[in-house]
Amino acid sequence: MQAVDQLQYSILASGSSGNVTYLETPEHKILIDAGLSGKKIKELMSSVGRNIEDVDALFVTHEHSDHVHGVGVLARKYGMDVYANEGTWDAMAKKVGKIPFEQKNIFGADTTLDFGDMDIESFTVSHDAAEPMFYQVHHDGKTLCILTDTGYVSDKVAGTIRNADTYLMECNHDIQMLRAGSYSWPLKQRILSDEGHLSNEDGANAIMSVVGNQTKQIYLGHRSPENNLRSLAHLTVSTMLQEHDFGVEHDFYLHDTEPDQATKLSSL
Structure with missing residues (x-):
């Protein structure tokens, strides 16, 4: 697949039943949330011409099932790193099951992660979850912001x-x-x-x-x-x-x- 020097994205699913957003830059392919089954997310990825096996990281906003349903399956099956804050990790532990220690990453609220050729900025929101936060992704002077829940x-x-x-x-x-x-x-x-x-x-x-x-x-x-x-x-x-x-x-x-x-x- 030939890399495009832009931030590309598809909102794979958005609704009360499940939420998943896909983003890619030349260096990275990521998901924000995985609120559907692994099988369904794979199908949605294929519908936009992308392969779930190429995703290298998954960022979680909060522990509600419509945002984490597929997190454990995707992490275990495809080896992708998972990022969430400590409160969310604790709250979603039983829902996502065992994830290899080396794939678990703490990403605090109201911080910015230098993630190769993208900067991922977290911000706190007001929602009835343990430590809910959402993200905006920056690449080459462009920004995509996700704010739900x-x-x-x-x-x-x-x-x-x-x-x-x-x-x-x-x-x-x-x-x-x-x-x-x-x-x-x-x-x-x-x-x-x-x-x-x-x-x-x-x-x-x-x-x-x-x-x-x-x-x-x-x-x-x-x-x-x-x-x-x-x-x-x-x-x-x-x-x-x-x-x-x-x-x-x-x-x-x-x-x-x-x-x-x-x-x-x-x-x-």
């Missing part, structure tokens, strides 16, 4: 991730659908809390707080199949951004993601 976006986080080239931003639920839906009241309260998930409106507000002149692509992610619709999430975000004079489909573009279908392999 947070109840709100703090000023600190917004400042950290401002003006990335590409975002994967959470639009988990429509508030009215969630309130009227079949979930138990405690679960609804959890999702709506400051340690829950961003609604469509929250996602739009988060985008408006971080988008900059460099921003070209925004992917709407982690959509709940019970409490949201793809068309509703897209319309809500697009409408709110346009109402605030943001150049949707002109200065930058909005894309949808799916829980079982990869986005096309794209370059920054």
